[in-house]
Amino acid sequence: IRSDQKREFYSWIKNTYEDLLKDSCPNSIGNAKTNSLDQNDDFPANISNEEKENSFSDFVDISDEFEMQESYTINLGSQLKTTHNLRLIAANMLKFCSNVLTPHRIQTAMSLYSNSLSAIVLLADESLTSSATTKSDFAKMIMNSSENHFPELHSQFELIKADLNRLKPANEQNQKNGQNYRLKMGDVYITRHSNLSEAHVIFHIVADDSIRHAEINSRHPVILGLRNILKIAYIYDISNIYLPLLLLDKMYEDITIQWCLKRAELILKCVKGFMIEMSSLLSISDSENKTIQFVVPKGISQELFTALSSIFPTVFRLSNPLFLTKNDNI
Known part of the structure; x- marks a missing residue:
C-alpha cells in the first residue's frame, strides 16, 4: 500500500x-x-x-531573502561521535510555512515519504480553537492552497479536540459552558501538511506572554516541550527542524541584548543536551545527521545577530575544517 x-x-x-x-x-x-x-x-x-x-x-527563492544567516557543523559525543548541522537565521518563522511556488516546495513534497522529513516549531496560545480560526496567520497560509494528501487543517484540529476530550474529560464541561479548549504551558500538538514549502510537520508548542518576562530554566514547561519535540524528531525520521531560538515571534521594545544572549545560551545548551540524550534512542545503523535551524525574529540588529552567532562556538564543539596543502614530495 x-x-x-x-x-x-x-x-x-x-x-x-x-x-x-x-x-x-x-x-x-x-x-x-x-x-x-x-x-x-x-x-x-x-x-x-x-x-x-x-x-x-510567487516563484521566488526564499534563500535570497535571508540577509543574516550563519551555518555551523558540530560534533556531539565523546566515544561515538555524530556530526550535525546548525544554522542561525534571522527571518519570520511563518515564512517557512508559506506555500509559495518555489523549488523548495517541490523538493519538500517529493520527500514526503522519505526518511528525511522537515518540521517547524511554532508558538501557539493555550486556546486550541483560536489557533484554528481564519484569524490565525498560519491558518490563512494553509488555506491559500489545497491540501491533497492529509486532512484539512480544520479536520486535524477536530481530531485534536477529540483527543483532549478523551484524555481530559473536564474539557467537555468547559465546552458546554462556552469555554474554549485550553492547553497548558509546554503542551505540544502536531499538524501534518503536504502543501508547505519547507515542512511536512508543524509542532505547535503552547506558550504565553509570560515567556518573555519570566526567568526560565531547563525545567520550564516550554523547555520540556522542546525536549519532547526533539524526541519525536529522532524517532520519526525528522532530520531538519526549525526552532525559535529566543522563544519569540517578534522583538519587543523592553527586550535587551543581554536578555537575548542569556535566553539563546539557555536554549542552545538545552538543545545540545537533548540531542545527546536522544541519540541513544537510535542504533548505529539508524543514526543520521540532524539539521537544527535556529530562527530569530526578522529585523534584529547586526550587532545582536553577531553576538548570538558568537555563542555557538562556546556551547558546541565545531568540526575542524580540513585544509589542502601542497606536498613538495608529490
Missing part, C-alpha cells in the same frame, strides 16, 4: 509541477520542449511588463 501511495503521490507532484510551469512559465516549458506556447498569449495586450513580472512573484 505504501509503495502504491508513493507512486500515486509522485505522479501527482509531477503532473502538478508540469501544470504550474505550463500555466505560469510558458517560455520555460517551451525550452524544455513540453509546449510551444508564446508567453505573450497568456496576457492581454493592455497588461504592462511590470504587471507581468508581478504575476510570477
Whole structure:
C-alpha cells in the first residue's frame, strides 16, 4: 500500500509541477520542449511588463531573502561521535510555512515519504480553537492552497479536540459552558501538511506572554516541550527542524541584548543536551545527521545577530575544517 501511495503521490507532484510551469512559465516549458506556447498569449495586450513580472512573484527563492544567516557543523559525543548541522537565521518563522511556488516546495513534497522529513516549531496560545480560526496567520497560509494528501487543517484540529476530550474529560464541561479548549504551558500538538514549502510537520508548542518576562530554566514547561519535540524528531525520521531560538515571534521594545544572549545560551545548551540524550534512542545503523535551524525574529540588529552567532562556538564543539596543502614530495 505504501509503495502504491508513493507512486500515486509522485505522479501527482509531477503532473502538478508540469501544470504550474505550463500555466505560469510558458517560455520555460517551451525550452524544455513540453509546449510551444508564446508567453505573450497568456496576457492581454493592455497588461504592462511590470504587471507581468508581478504575476510570477510567487516563484521566488526564499534563500535570497535571508540577509543574516550563519551555518555551523558540530560534533556531539565523546566515544561515538555524530556530526550535525546548525544554522542561525534571522527571518519570520511563518515564512517557512508559506506555500509559495518555489523549488523548495517541490523538493519538500517529493520527500514526503522519505526518511528525511522537515518540521517547524511554532508558538501557539493555550486556546486550541483560536489557533484554528481564519484569524490565525498560519491558518490563512494553509488555506491559500489545497491540501491533497492529509486532512484539512480544520479536520486535524477536530481530531485534536477529540483527543483532549478523551484524555481530559473536564474539557467537555468547559465546552458546554462556552469555554474554549485550553492547553497548558509546554503542551505540544502536531499538524501534518503536504502543501508547505519547507515542512511536512508543524509542532505547535503552547506558550504565553509570560515567556518573555519570566526567568526560565531547563525545567520550564516550554523547555520540556522542546525536549519532547526533539524526541519525536529522532524517532520519526525528522532530520531538519526549525526552532525559535529566543522563544519569540517578534522583538519587543523592553527586550535587551543581554536578555537575548542569556535566553539563546539557555536554549542552545538545552538543545545540545537533548540531542545527546536522544541519540541513544537510535542504533548505529539508524543514526543520521540532524539539521537544527535556529530562527530569530526578522529585523534584529547586526550587532545582536553577531553576538548570538558568537555563542555557538562556546556551547558546541565545531568540526575542524580540513585544509589542502601542497606536498613538495608529490
